[in-house]
Amino acid sequence: MAGYILGIEGGGTRTVALLVDAGNRVVRRVESGPGNLRLLSDPQLERHFQELAAQFPQVEAIGVGLAGCRDPADRARVSAVLDRLWPGTPHQVDHDLETAWQAAFATDAEPTAAAARISVIAGTGSCCYGRNRAGRVVKVGGWGHLLGDRGSAYDLAFTALRDVVAANEKTGRWPRLGARFLRRLQLVTPADLIPWIQAADKTAVADLAPEVFAAALAGDALAKSVVQRGQAALAEQAIEAADRLVRRAAREPGVEFVLCGSVFTRQPAAARAFGGLLQRARPQAKVRVLAEESAWGAVALARQARASVTVAAAPPPPPAPLGPTPFFIPRTRELSPTEQRNPKSAQLDRLPVRAALELMLQEDATLPGIILAQAPTLERLIHRTARAFRQGGRLIYAGAGTSGRLGVLDASECPPTFRSPPEQVQGIMAGGERALHSAVEGAEDNAAAGAAAIEARQVNRHDVVLGIAASGRTPFVWGALAAARQVHATTALLCFNPHLELPRAQRPDFVLALDVGPEILTGSTRLKAGTATKLVLNLLTTLAMVRTGKVIGNLMVDLNPSNEKLRDRAARIVVELTGLSYADAWTACAKAHWNVGAAVRSV
Numbered sequence: 001m002a003g004y005i006l007g008i009e010g011g012g013t014r015t016v017a018l019l020v021d022a023g024n025r026v027v028r029r030v031e032s033g034p035g036n037l038r039l040l041s042d043p044q045l046e047r048h049f050q051e052l053a054a055q056f057p058q059v060e061a062i063g064v065g066l067a068g069c070r071d072p073a074d075r076a077r078v079s080a081v082l083d084r085l086w087p088g089t090p091h092q093v094d095h096d097l098e099t100a101w102q103a104a105f106a107t108d109a110e111p112t113a114a115a116a117r118i119s120v121i122a123g124t125g126s127c128c129y130g131r132n133r134a135g136r137v138v139k140v141g142g143w144g145h146l147l148g149d150r151g152s153a154y155d156l157a158f159t160a161l162r163d164v165v166a167a168n169e170k171t172g173r174w175p176r177l178g179a180r181f182l183r184r185l186q187l188v189t190p191a192d193l194i195p196w197i198q199a200a201d202k203t204a205v206a207d208l209a210p211e212v213f214a215a216a217l218a219g220d221a222l223a224k225s226v227v228q229r230g231q232a233a234l235a236e237q238a239i240e241a242a243d244r245l246v247r248r249a250a251r252e253p254g255v256e257f258v259l260c261g262s263v264f265t266r267q268p269a270a271a272r273a274f275g276g277l278l279q280r281a282r283p284q285a286k287v288r289v290l291a292e293e294s295a296w297g298a299v300a301l302a303r304q305a306r307a308s309v310t311v312a313a314a315p316p317p318p319p320a321p322l323g324p325t326p327f328f329i330p331r332t333r334e335l336s337p338t339e340q341r342n343p344k345s346a347q348l349d350r351l352p353v354r355a356a357l358e359l360m361l362q363e364d365a366t367l368p369g370i371i372l373a374q375a376p377t378l379e380r381l382i383h384r385t386a387r388a389f390r391q392g393g394r395l396i397y398a399g400a401g402t403s404g405r406l407g408v409l410d411a412s413e414c415p416p417t418f419r420s421p422p423e424q425v426q427g428i429m430a431g432g433e434r435a436l437h438s439a440v441e442g443a444e445d446n447a448a449a450g451a452a453a454i455e456a457r458q459v460n461r462h463d464v465v466l467g468i469a470a471s472g473r474t475p476f477v478w479g480a481l482a483a484a485r486q487v488h489a490t491t492a493l494l495c496f497n498p499h500l501e502l503p504r505a506q507r508p509d510f511v512l513a514l515d516v517g518p519e520i521l522t523g524s525t526r527l528k529a530g531t532a533t534k535l536v537l538n539l540l541t542t543l544a545m546v547r548t549g550k551v552i553g554n555l556m557v558d559l560n561p562s563n564e565k566l567r568d569r570a571a572r573i574v575v576e577l578t579g580l581s582y583a584d585a586w587t588a589c590a591k592a593h594w595n596v597g598a599a600v601r602s603v
Contacts, residue, residue: 003060005306007298008052009099010035010066012124013203016295017052019059020302030055031446034203037078038068046081051448053085062091063301065099067125092305097121097129097139099297103290104258114256114286116245120238120274121294123261124206126152128238130255132245140241141234145202151234151274153209153263154202160212160226161197161205165190167222177223180211186437207434213267227270235277242282254284264289327447327479328506336471336497338525342518360520360527367516367532371539374512381510382540384490385464386547393462394423395541398453398480400430400444402526403468403494403533408436410537416566418550419558419595425541428453430476443476450479461488466540468533470525472497472513481508494536496529512536552577552600561594570596578603 004027007018015035019028032051040048064078075093082091101119118130118138126149127142145154164178174190182188185196185208197205215223242255257278264271268289275287344359345351351359371378385395397407408427414420429435430450431443443449459465465484467477472495481491485508492510500513514536516528545551550558555576561567567589574585577600585599592598 004058005061005299005302006052006056006059006063007099007295007300007302008035008062008064009096009295009298010037010048010064011096012036012039012067013206015048015052016293017056018295018299019056020299028055030448031443032448033452036067037074042077045077046084047452049081049085051452054448059086059089061302061306062086062089063099063298063303063305064091064093065096065102065298065301066093067096069093069095090305090309092301092308094301096294097127097142099301100260100290100294101129101131101258102297102300103260103292103294104256104297114254116242117256117258118238118241118245119258119260119290120234120264121260122152122234122263124153124203125149126155126234126261126263128234128241130241130245136245138241138244140237140244145205150237151230151263152261153206155233156212156226156230156263157205157208159230160208160223161193163222163226165193175220175222177212177215177220180215181208184208184211184437204434207438209263210266213270217269227273231270231274231277235274235281238278239281242285254286255282256286256288258288258290260290260294327451327475327482329447329473329475329478330500330502330506332471332473332497333499333501336473336499337515337517338470338496338519338529339523340518341522342520345520348520363517363520363528364531367528367535370514370516371532371535374514377510377512378536378539381464381466381492381512382543382547384510385540385544388462388464388490389424389544389548391462393460393464394426395464395466395544396426396428396454396457396459396484397466397468397537398428398430398450398477399468400435400474400476401470402530403470403474403477404429404431405436406530406533406537407466407468410534410541414541414545416560416562417556418545419560420545420550426457428457428480430474445475447475447479447482450476450481451483452479454480454483459484459487459489464490464492466492466494467508468494470496470529470533472500494533496525496532557596557600559596561589561596567594570594570599574599574603 004019004021007020009016012034015032017030018026021027035048062082066078069075069078078093079091100121104117104119116130116132118128121127121129125145128140131137141148141150143149149155160177161181164175164181167175168178168190178190187193187196212223212226216227238257246255259271259274271289278287279285348356388395397411399407408429411425411427414425415422435443454465465480467481469477472493481493484491491508493508494512496514496516498513498515502511514532516532519525519527521527555573557573559566559570561570570589571582571586573596574580574588575582580588580603588599588602589596592602
């Protein structure tokens, strides 16, 4: 049986691992966190590869390309980790520029006869990297987001931010492109950009690039100018690399430019325009967008590593868990209701708006009864959560997509409502902060990231970890639950699939598997499943906080009066509880530094 090879490419945004069989077919693809060597300490580097080794324990050869892996000492540093985690496995280590360049060959059906090939890489960062027939290597650009990276997503977004501010200063009006940024970032005023940019990392800034491209396509003059200037600067670097590899007057076959990275692969119009810039400078040049992801270049390195040694006649068999993840993921006896079609809404696109509105509300009206059917389990979970709070423990939600966002929302509402410490109720979102407003590819499928998030928060036996997954099968959530179970934390699952098979050894301490039926819009779990999630989380945190003395009667005596409206409410609560006049209650609150409970006790 043929062996498997593993290609790993790590950049500033993410790491992609491809397990490939002898027929060049991908057996498994895994995404994990950033893999820039310059930004990883030795323990972090070890941990980064440990997560991959847990999923790919037996392979025939490994190829690795990492951002920041610049010299022999860097390669030796990575090789030492590979030797520890995959002892005896041949491997080859290089930088991500090499893997991007190799990827252009890795999937070629008919290799080009060009005199030189240059990878023009534009993702979060940018660089031009090429090699000619004589083996000469040239690198132009790639100095990082502060000194270079012209035409990259970061460069375009940062330039656009500065141009938006400059246009506002000049005209006194906030440009349309600026309005796009505020909407994308969920900021209220232009002034809110100041603290945001001070705290944002380069990935957060680069995430604004799609707004620049969208605005440019819509005809926004400011955005078009930003894109044109960034592309011109990067094209100049690409032509410089070509000129250093092949003289323009040479009669050899010309230069091939291979465009790599999200700026080109996700923006076809930008790729076409950039190709035009290159061909105006070098009319004989061939320009193409890399058809496959650049992690295939790491696969090419793995092949080279395998070819450099004598491979045993009988390679080891593939690891048993060649499924999507080594973490437990429950099976379902039948299709989850969240994925089924709702016969009541089969003609949704033809229903009058009033009829559709009534149908959706009728479906939502069934939710309280469905939740009440799970009252015994929910009641026990509330008592356990209240006990955790009293013992200094925390409630931690883990989810992806709508489920994760609702967990983050509920956690963010607890400090102002109950004056609870921000760490007491936490929401962990697959894909991180960026995923709150944008889809992060592959984030929900990364069980190792879920486990790592729980470990990073130092979860312990006093904590409660609630995984939220509409289908009940989200790998990120099960990774988080597995890590929580290892440290004897209380585990719970909220899902909308009553057909899960949960063996006792893997079953969370509390399972709320609500059957809300199919969604009105098939598969859109932001509807009934999302509404039911919000109801359950409201019940859980509100009643757990009530049980810990945060409420007297139905009044919030431990709210955080952080604005005028809440200070007014605090004073009125003191009036209700003490009989003081409004003015005296206001004075008592002010003296107690707006701690309502203390104000009441002072009377």
